[in-house]
Amino acid sequence: QSVLTQPPSASGTPGQRVTISCSGSSSNIGSNTVNWYQQLPGTAPKLLIYSNNQRPSGVPDRFSGSKSGTSASLAISGLQSEDEADYYCAAWDHSLSVWVFGGGTKLTVL
Amino acid sequence: EVQLVESGGGLVQPGGSLRLSCAASGFTFSGFWMHWVRQAPGKGLVWVSRIYSDGSHTIYADSVKGRFTISRDNAKNTLYLQMNSLRAEDTAVYYCARDCSNGDYHWFDPWGQGTLVTVSS
Numbered sequence: 001q002s003v004l005t006q007p008p009s010a011s012g013t014p015g016q017r018v019t020i021s022c023s024g025s026s027s028n029i030g031s032n033t034v035n036w037y038q039q040l041p042g043t044a045p046k047l048l049i050y051s052n053n054q055r056p057s058g059v060p061d062r063f064s065g066s067k068s069g070t071s072a073s074l075a076i077s078g079l080q081s082e083d084e085a086d087y088y089c090a091a092w093d094h095s096l097s098v099w100v101f102g103g104g105t106k107l108t109v110l
Numbered sequence: 111e112v113q114l115v116e117s118g119g120g121l122v123q124p125g126g127s128l129r130l131s132c133a134a135s136g137f138t139f140s141g142f143w144m145h146w147v148r149q150a151p152g153k154g155l156v157w158v159s160r161i162y163s164d165g166s167h168t169i170y171a172d173s174v175k176g177r178f179t180i181s182r183d184n185a186k187n188t189l190y191l192q193m194n195s196l197r198a199e200d201t202a203v204y205y206c207a208r209d210c211s212n213g214d215y216h217w218f219d220p221w222g223q224g225t226l227v228t229v230s231s
Binding site: 037045050051097 | 145147155156169171172212216217218219220221222223
């Protein structure tokens with residue numbers, strides 16, 4: 001049972017826009033920023049979004065992040081086949097004094 | 111190029127020990143906090159431990175507290191994870207990751223390729 005809650009799966013067709021939610025509490029998302037990681041099949045995780053909505057250099061602007069209260073969202077527009085991956089949200093939890101991750105969302109491009 | 115390369119994984123019996131290493135290159139290793147994160151087969155990411163840049167402060171997930179020790183050798187640009195009293199549930203790919211910060215907030219970038227630890231008799 002992960003501290004942050006994500007839907008286990010999401011899907012879309014090429015060109016569509018999909019969103020992945022991440023729900024937490026006042027001790028993590030509610031008081032800290034959210035980061036998103038992309039894990040392509042068989043590879044290590046890669047930073048996708050940091051500080052709620054910042055994209056590292058090299059990440060396409062099709063990827064965007066937002067946060068409101070104790071929830072965050074990752075949006076992917078213009079869905080492409082290479083976006084098929086697992087996506088994880090993460091945040092520092094100041095009550096537990098640990099980093100917490102969501103359980104991950106497997107994105108399928110139909 | 112910023113790079114992290116883990117090593118030291120393998121098969122170990124329950125109750126045994128293993129030391130993982132993470133060799134850093136392409137950046138000033140001594141200036142960054144570092145983390146270990148693990149991923150059990152077919153499961154999600156779980157944070158394990160963090161160490162300050164000078165090694166002065168460490169924190170652990172409850173599941174490994176008292177059994178695992180994170181450390182670093184800044185002269186060798188290497189991060190370590192000493193794992194003792196290993197259990198079947200410690201079986202996972204272990205990733206090291208660099209901590210990046212803008213002062214107030216942190217994130218992990220980059221991650222190493224991971225090293226597999228299998229605890230089984």
